[in-house]
Amino acid sequence: ALGTSAYAPYLTDWPSGGVVGFHGTNQPGLLPGRVSHGCIRLRNKDILRFYRLVGVGTPVTIR
Template sequence: MSLASELKVPSHTSTKILASQAANINNNLIIQPLHLEISLRNRRVTLYRGKNRIKSYPIAVGRQNWETPIGNFRVRTMLENPTWINPFTGKAIPGGDPENPLGKYWIGFWTNGKNWVGFHGTPNPDSVGKAASHGCIRMYNNDVRELFYQVNMGTPVTVVR
């Protein structure tokens, strides 16, 4: 079915007007995809729908020698109450344990096959706004919960300086 027949456009309507109307209709009806942009310099992650900024959140980023990777990625894992594995000892701390530094939500977007980088909460809210993590994006617990319920597997994540 053509767009003209779906819109019930009279046959005498010019093609030029129809193209303009179609562009406006498409912009209003097609839901643009979400994507995230992390600014390491500004220590913020911004959620976009298409080109429209939805919300920006303060973050902590990787500290020296544990820098957050730069590039284009996609959300690869999403977990509630994630288990944390200490990168030095290999000791696992289960989700929900007060000693678990990940909080209640994990949004993973990078891995080298052994280590992961992602968004998570923190029991140390004073670290947000600093270069303090092992490469991960620390967020206030309420912010990462909000973000968790907005993004999906496959959501693009861009990390820039």
């Protein structure tokens, strides 16, 4: 995982647009927590599973 900000100069866009996404973390000790700019952070093993189950562009409802 890349420990960075959604507004980092080298992370200019997420697939399908926007600056908020689902991603892993290099700091799993901060899960759960509100330390991102609105992204959904998952443990790296969980984001890999999520990637296999949900394709880019799939609508996701957050409740």
